[in-house]
Amino acid sequence: MISRQLLNIAMFVELGLLVLAVCLFFAHGLWLFFYERRIQRLTALGRDSLAHLATRGTVNLEEIEALRRLPHDVQVIAFLEMSRHLSGAAKERLSFVAGQVGVVDRARKLCDSNRWSRRLRGARILSRLDVVDPLVQRLLLDPHPAVRAQAAEWAGAQPSVTVISAMLKLLADPATQARFAVQNALLRMGAVVAGPLATFLERNSGRAAEAGLRVAESLAEPRFGAAALRLSRTSDVGVRIAAARLLGAVGDAGGAERLIELLEDDDPSVRAAAAQGLGRMQHWKAASLLASRLRDSAWRVRRAAGLALRSIGAPGALFLRRALKGDDAFAADMAQQVLDLPAAAASA
Amino acid sequence: MQSALSQILLKGQFLVLLFFLTVNAWYLVLLVSSLLELRRHMLLIADESRHLLLSSTLSPTISILAPAFNEEATIEASLRALLALQYPNLEVIVISDGSKDRTVQVLVERFDLVPVKTIYEQRIKTKPVRSLYRSSTYPSLVVVDKDNGGKADALNVGLSFARGELVCAMDADTLIEADGLQRMIRPFLYETDVVATGGTIRVVNASEVKHGRVVRTSVPTRLLPGVQVVEYLRAFLFGRLGWNRLGGNIIISGAFGLFQRDAVVNAGGYLHDTVGEDMELVLRLKRLSYERAGPGKIAFVPDPVAWTEVPESVKVLGRQRDRWHRGLADVLWRHRRMMFNPRYGVTGLFVFPYYVFVELLAPVIEAVGLIALAVGLATGAVDWTIAGLFYLTAYGLGTALTAFTLILEDLSFHRYETFRDRALLFWWALVENLGYRQMTVYWRLRGLWKFLRGNKDWGSMERKGFRPVTAS
Numbered sequence: 001m002i003s004r005q006l007l008n009i010a011m012f013v014e015l016g017l018l019v020l021a022v023c024l025f026f027a028h029g030l031w032l033f034f035y036e037r038r039i040q041r042l043t044a045l046g047r048d049s050l051a052h053l054a055t056r057g058t059v060n061l062e063e064i065e066a067l068r069r070l071p072h073d074v075q076v077i078a079f080l081e082m083s084r085h086l087s088g089a090a091k092e093r094l095s096f097v098a099g100q101v102g103v104v105d106r107a108r109k110l111c112d113s114n115r116w117s118r119r120l121r122g123a124r125i126l127s128r129l130d131v132v133d134p135l136v137q138r139l140l141l142d143p144h145p146a147v148r149a150q151a152a153e154w155a156g157a158q159p160s161v162t163v164i165s166a167m168l169k170l171l172a173d174p175a176t177q178a179r180f181a182v183q184n185a186l187l188r189m190g191a192v193v194a195g196p197l198a199t200f201l202e203r204n205s206g207r208a209a210e211a212g213l214r215v216a217e218s219l220a221e222p223r224f225g226a227a228a229l230r231l232s233r234t235s236d237v238g239v240r241i242a243a244a245r246l247l248g249a250v251g252d253a254g255g256a257e258r259l260i261e262l263l264e265d266d267d268p269s270v271r272a273a274a275a276q277g278l279g280r281m282q283h284w285k286a287a288s289l290l291a292s293r294l295r296d297s298a299w300r301v302r303r304a305a306g307l308a309l310r311s312i313g314a315p316g317a318l319f320l321r322r323a324l325k326g327d328d329a330f331a332a333d334m335a336q337q338v339l340d341l342p343a344a345a346a347s348a
Numbered sequence: 349m350q351s352a353l354s355q356i357l358l359k360g361q362f363l364v365l366l367f368f369l370t371v372n373a374w375y376l377v378l379l380v381s382s383l384l385e386l387r388r389h390m391l392l393i394a395d396e397s398r399h400l401l402l403s404s405t406l407s408p409t410i411s412i413l414a415p416a417f418n419e420e421a422t423i424e425a426s427l428r429a430l431l432a433l434q435y436p437n438l439e440v441i442v443i444s445d446g447s448k449d450r451t452v453q454v455l456v457e458r459f460d461l462v463p464v465k466t467i468y469e470q471r472i473k474t475k476p477v478r479s480l481y482r483s484s485t486y487p488s489l490v491v492v493d494k495d496n497g498g499k500a501d502a503l504n505v506g507l508s509f510a511r512g513e514l515v516c517a518m519d520a521d522t523l524i525e526a527d528g529l530q531r532m533i534r535p536f537l538y539e540t541d542v543v544a545t546g547g548t549i550r551v552v553n554a555s556e557v558k559h560g561r562v563v564r565t566s567v568p569t570r571l572l573p574g575v576q577v578v579e580y581l582r583a584f585l586f587g588r589l590g591w592n593r594l595g596g597n598i599i600i601s602g603a604f605g606l607f608q609r610d611a612v613v614n615a616g617g618y619l620h621d622t623v624g625e626d627m628e629l630v631l632r633l634k635r636l637s638y639e640r641a642g643p644g645k646i647a648f649v650p651d652p653v654a655w656t657e658v659p660e661s662v663k664v665l666g667r668q669r670d671r672w673h674r675g676l677a678d679v680l681w682r683h684r685r686m687m688f689n690p691r692y693g694v695t696g697l698f699v700f701p702y703y704v705f706v707e708l709l710a711p712v713i714e715a716v717g718l719i720a721l722a723v724g725l726a727t728g729a730v731d732w733t734i735a736g737l738f739y740l741t742a743y744g745l746g747t748a749l750t751a752f753t754l755i756l757e758d759l760s761f762h763r764y765e766t767f768r769d770r771a772l773l774f775w776w777a778l779v780e781n782l783g784y785r786q787m788t789v790y791w792r793l794r795g796l797w798k799f800l801r802g803n804k805d806w807g808s809m810e811r812k813g814f815r816p817v818t819a820s
Contacts (some may be wrong), residue, residue, distance in 0.1 A: 007737035014744035021751030022774060028758050029770050080395060117391040124395045145538070146392055153397070177538035184404045218405060299469035333467045340464035342484040 039074060046070050046078030054086055054094045067101045075103050076125060083128045095129045104131055111135045116144035123147060127154035140166050145175035152178060156185030159192045167193075168200045171215075172208035179211055186215045194221040201227030205234055213242035220249040232258055240265065241273045248277020256283045263289055268298035275301060279308025284315040291319035294331035302330060306338035310346050354729040357720055364717040371706050372745050378590030379752055385593040386585070386760050389650060398530050408513040408536065409437040410529055410606070413506030415499050416442055416520040420449040424458050426520055429560025431486055435529040439488045441506045442520075446475075446496025455491050460484040472504040472617035480509075499602070500618035500625040507609065507617055515609045517626070522603045523552060523560055523655040531652035532606050541643035543611040543633050546600035547652035548584045550763070551577045553660065562655050565763050567772040572665055574776040575784050576658045578750060581773075585760075586753045588648040596699035597646040598634055602626030604654035607633075611643070622682070624675020631683050638692045651761065666791045673795030674803065676708055681799075711792035718786070743781040750777040 049063045067075065079098050086094055098104050103125065110122025112135065119139060126136050127150060137158075139151035152170060155163045170182040186193050193215075201212050201224060209231055216224040224246055232243035244262050247255035255277075262274035263286075275293055278286045290312075293305035309316030323335035338346065412430055416423055423442070430440050444452050455461055461481035468477065475497035483489040494505050503517055514536060516529065528547060535542045553576075554568035568574045591597045605626065612618075615632050618625045630646055637644020659665040680703060687704065689696040721739070724730030754773055757763070764773060 004731075004734055004737065007734065007741050010741045011737060011744060014741060014748050017748040018744065018751055021748055021755060025751065025755050025758060025774065026770060028755065029767065032758070032762060032765075033767075076395075117394075120391070121394060124397070128395070128397065175538070176540055180406065180537050183406050187404065187406070214406060303469075333465060337465035337467055340462070340482075342460075342462055342482055344484060344487040345482040347487070 039077065042070055042074040043078050043081070046074055047082060050078055050082045050094065050097065053097050054082065054090045059093075059097065059100070064097065064100050067097070072103075072106065075101055079103050080125065080128050083130075091130055095131050098129050098131070104129065104133075107131070108133065108135055111139060116142075116147055119147045120144070120150055123150040123154060127151075127157075130157050132158055137163060137166065140170060145173075145177045148173065148175065148178040149181035152181040152185045155182075156188035159189040161196075164189065164193055164196050168196060168212070171200070171211040172204075172206075183211055183215050187218050191219065191221065194219055194223060198223045198227055201231065205231065205239065206236060209234075210236070210239045210242050213239065213246050217242070217246045217249045220246075220251075222250055222252060225250050225252050225255055229254060229258055232262060237267050237270060240267070240270045244270060244273035244277050248273075248280040251281040256281060256286065259283075260286055260289055263293055268296070268301050271296065271298070272300045272304040275304035275308045279304070279311040279316075282312050284312050287312055287315045287319050290316070291323060291331075294323050294334055295328045302334045303338075306334045307346060309335075310338050310341070353723070353727055357724045357729050360716070360720045364713065364720070367705075367713050368742055371710070372749075374702060374706060375586075375745075375749050377594075379586060379749060380590075381593040382586050382590035382756065385589050386650065386756060390760055393651065398527065405436060407436055407533065409439060409511060410435060410514045410516055410533070411439040411441055411506070411510035411512035411609070412516045412518065413503050413510065414440065414442045414518055414520050415445055415502035415506070416447060416451055417445045417496070417499075417502075418447050418449045418451060419520050420447070420451045420454055422521060423451055423454055425560050426523075427455070427459070427489075429523060431489065432526065432560075433524060433529055434526045435533075437512070438529070439490065439510065439512055440486075441490045441492065441509050443502040443506050444491070444493045445498065445502040446494060452479075452481075452491070452493050456481065459486055459489060459491075461489075461491055468508050471508045471613045474501050474504045474508070477505060498620060500620045500622075503625075504617040507613055510609055513609055514606055515612065516604070516606045517602060518605075518654065519603045519656070521657065522549075523557065523562060524604060525653045525655075526561065528604075528652040528654060529606070532604075532649055534649060535645070535647040536606070536608070539645065539647075542608070542645045542647050543637065543643055544600055544605060544607045544630060545647045545649055546588065546597070546605045547648075547654055548650055549580060549601050549603050550653055550655050551580055551658050552655035553657055555655070557655075565765075565769075567764055567769045567776070569772065570660060571776075571779070571784070572660050572662070573658050574772060575780045576665075578754075578773060578776045578780060580658075581757050582750055582753045584648075585650060585756050586749070589650055591699065592648045594694065594698070596694045597648050598631050598695065598699055598703070599627050600630050600646065600648075601654075603656050604652075605630075608643075622675060622678045623671050624679045627675060628679045628682065631679055631686075634695050635683055635686060635692065638695070653763075662787070666787070666794075669788055669791040670795035670798065673708075673711070673792040674799040676703070677796055677799040680704055680708055708796075711789040711796070714789050715793055718789075743785075746785075747777060747781060750780070 046067060049067055053059060053063055079094065082094055083091065107122045107125035110118045111126065113119055119142060123136055123139050126133055136151050136154045139147050140155065142148050142151065152167060155167055167182050167186055170178060173179045173182065186197065197212055197216055201209060201216060204212065213231065228243045228246040228250065231239050232247060234240060244259060247259050259274045259277045263271055265271050265274065271293065275290055278290060287309060290305045290308050294302050296302050296305065306320065309320050320335040320339055323331045326332055414430060427442060442455065461483050464480050464482050466477055466480045475495040478493045478495065481491040490509055492505055492509060494502065507515060518524065532545055532547050535545045551573060552562060553573035554566045555562050556564040567577055588597055588599065611633060612629065615636055619628050622628050634644050634646060659668055686692045686696045686700045688701060721730065721735055725732060725735055751774065754777060764770065
């Protein structure tokens with residue numbers, strides 16, 4: 001059945017494979033050893049030149065020429081490494097030098113490639129160097145989600161009207177990765193996005209609105225109040241939860257009234273978010289209503305109500321102590337646990 | 349008689365050859381698949397800046413579930429390492445599973461714990477919780493002391509306390525690399541249908557550990573841990589990564605896995621009466637995703653690393669492998685209706701049969717082959733040269749595949765940098781087939797036998813402890 005000849009052939013093939021694997025393994029190790037040392041040495045040179053150029057404020061042509069002579073991969077490593085530690089004018093100088101050395105042009109070419117991996121790399125280099133370039137902005141519409149996400153990361157440092165508008169459209173992106181990157185980038189842009197975001201929230205609903213509400217919650221600007229009120233009345237549970245959280249973050253009187261209404265919402269997660277929001281606002285007038293939520297059928301609502309009472313301070317503590325002596329064992333237990341919590345854990 | 353035996357051995361030889369060809373064909377497919385997957389992964393993470401994207405306040409909260417049983421000596425260092433993980437929204441839940449030593453007292457003293465009223469939302473039925481503690485200095489730390497019920501029960505208690513959308517199940521003595529969670533969470537952020545992700549487990553024996561972090565990697569010079577380094581590399585880089593691309597991962601190591609909390613709770617949490625509770629949960633999540641037409645992707649991510657101490661004695665290693673195989677048999681038996689069932693897609697048609705024929709029954713077939721070979725040689729029914737060549741061919745291909753796994757490691761993460769380490773890795777890849785592999789066949793057969801007899805004992809794992817940094 002199994003001839004010796006067949007086994008011999010199989011064994012020789014295997015032996016060949018094994019020898020090939022061993023040669024590759026050790027040859028790669030050897031190559032890596034020399035390559036890494038060379039890269040380290042050259043990167044150190046590049047790093048020193050870049051540190052001088054970026055911090056001194058004047059450009060020395062000889063140093064730029066020396067940087068140009070470095071291998072391309074070393075240039076990229078040195079520039080990206082340095083970019084992590086710089087900001088403001090020093091980073092602008094670094095980007096200028098990168099342009100002079102050719103790093104920016106090569107990254108631009110990568111952004112134009114047909115391969116997603118190259119476009120991603122190009123976008124990463126330009127992002128890290130904070131290079132303002134319409135090419136990267138175009139990548140916000142790239143077919144690959146990783147590239148769109150990277151372009152969004154780049155956009156975080158370029159808060160222009162057109163970029164913000166393009167980014168807000170991406171809040172409805174079907175790919176989670178891109179949506180998440182857009183949310184992060186909008187957060188990094190800070191108060192400048194508040195106006196356009198408020199308009200966006202007033203006109204949108206569903207997934208896009210939910211993503212926008214999360215960004216708005218972190219920015220906590222009063223101008224989001226109207227949109228939050230509107231969205232807190234939608235049928236989408238996720239949107240109502242996010243809207244309740246935003247109302248708590250904004251903390252205006254209209255928001256407090258709506259949060260009190262939301263304490264009666266059909267969905268326990270919305271009731272819990274409303275309780276949390278009232279606690280965040282330290283809305284002591286709602287203490288008695290929050291205390292009644294200690295008897296809620298859902299654990300998460302009782303818990304959120306207890307923590308909210310605790311964060312309100314003395315009036316809340318009074319209601320918690322009263323609940324200890326009440327006839328509802330669930331409310332009493334929750335009140336006891338919340339009162340037992342160390343301060344740090346209660347506010348976590 | 350002699351002629352009949354010859355006929356049986358010849359027929360058996362055909363079956364063994366068929367098995368051998370099928371298995372190795374699968375291995376080749378897995379190797380190619382893992383190579384492609386690794387390339388895609390490396391392209392995705394090249395020059396990635398994780399701090400901006402993944403250290404955001406918008407990142408989902410992760411609750412780490414760390415079950416501990418009699419960990420008095422190591423719990424402080426392990427917990428400090430967990431609290432220092434680089435992730436913005438982190439909660440750490442230590443569950444003392446009825447420890448009989450001073451585990452809880454050590455935690456109370458070192459982490460400023462205060463007892464709080466023991467009430468919680470019981471999401472899964474478990475053994476009673478004795479007491480609950482919160483820390484005055486570490487807001488994200490929760491310590492639960494409960495009656496002993498095993499690791500599965502402790503994890504289920506943790507699931508009841510977890511606030512995070514994601515839960516990270518781990519062993520108390522596993523060392524997660526500082527940025528491990530940032531890396532591991534990627535699939536959850538990038539895709540909507542992911543319910544669990546797993547990272548790579550590496551062998552810590554012989555590496556240097558400082559403050560709960562591995563500071564210098566080294567390949568062990570001792571046989572058992574050395575061979576296990578190669579085994580772990582093969583299992584993770586070659587096996588799980590390969591299945592990733594083929595859409596059929598069904599294993600996430602119990603030492604380091606990240607799960608969508610609600611998916612696990614809705615599936616009923618970890619099962620108590622199995623020794624393969626981690627694989628059982630993953631396979632159940634997968635099965636339910638088909639039955640309920642919901643999300644069910646299990647993703648393996650190669651770059652987040654957790655380090656674990658592997659057994660250095662034959663006795664303990666044997667017990668571990670016997671338990672693993674019992675667990676595998678138990679899990680496959682529980683979900684046997686998935687086998688060749690088109691309702692379960694790729695998992696039912698390819699992955700499940702692979703695990704039955706290649707992983708579960710491999711030791712039986714290998715043992716039958718070895719016994720038949722011995723009988724054939726003793727009776728003269730099989731030619732010595734043919735037998736020797738067949739043995740070399742069978743194991744030679746395995747060694748070649750292992751060597752290619754080492755290349756995968758070297759091309760991607762190359763954690764073992766010195767020439768000595770490379771030589772040792774290759775040496776252990778060669779030595780593995782000379783005795784060690786046959787021992788694992790015996791242990792796995794023993795596990796199978798115990799499973800058939802209904803044994804569900806865990807056995808004990810003796811640990812030597814991590815190797816501290818040596819003074820220079």
